[in-house]
Amino acid sequence: MKNNVKLARLQMNLTQQQLAEKTGITRQTISLIEKGKYNPSLKLCLDICYVVNKSLNELFWIDKEDY
Amino acid sequence: MKNNVKLARLQMNLTQQQLAEKTGITRQTISLIEKGKYNPSLKLCLDICYVVNKSLNELFWIDKEDY
DNA sequence: AAATAGTGTAACATATATTTTACACTATTC
């Protein structure tokens, strides 16, 4: 479950801890999402999108071929 | 959890049952997603996107204000 | 009026996401 969360977070100059607080998600969960080890819920995806000012496509889209 | 799955499905002339078969998701789950009663996983969202040829943004984006 | 297609939904079981708590590891700083 590859994504661009880490890149977007760094662009916002946020630590995992800070992103966790702003999203209401656990730091551990964010770490796992960034490492691609999770299949997050749409709600979590949107929560992250809002904080880092990116769209679902920008953060979570995966081309069919790479899926 | 509002979305545009039903619209996209009808545009493809698919019944819930047919979409279920093509995505490998249960018809019941698709029904609940369409009714906005679920918080689907990213994987399910992508599975649906691929079948109806729409992006995550097109099917599942929700503006922060409407969230 | 029975039969069928399409959909909504409820109950229960199961899988899995998410949290909680905790520890390890690598820099960096004092």
Place this chain on the structure above:
DNA sequence: GAATAGTGTAAAATATATGTTACACTATTT
């Protein structure tokens, strides 16, 4: 070299998504 910040991750508990089975309802068709 202790202290701290940032991150990865493991185990257990909990919440919730998803599947399974089943039934109800409407509309359409025969």
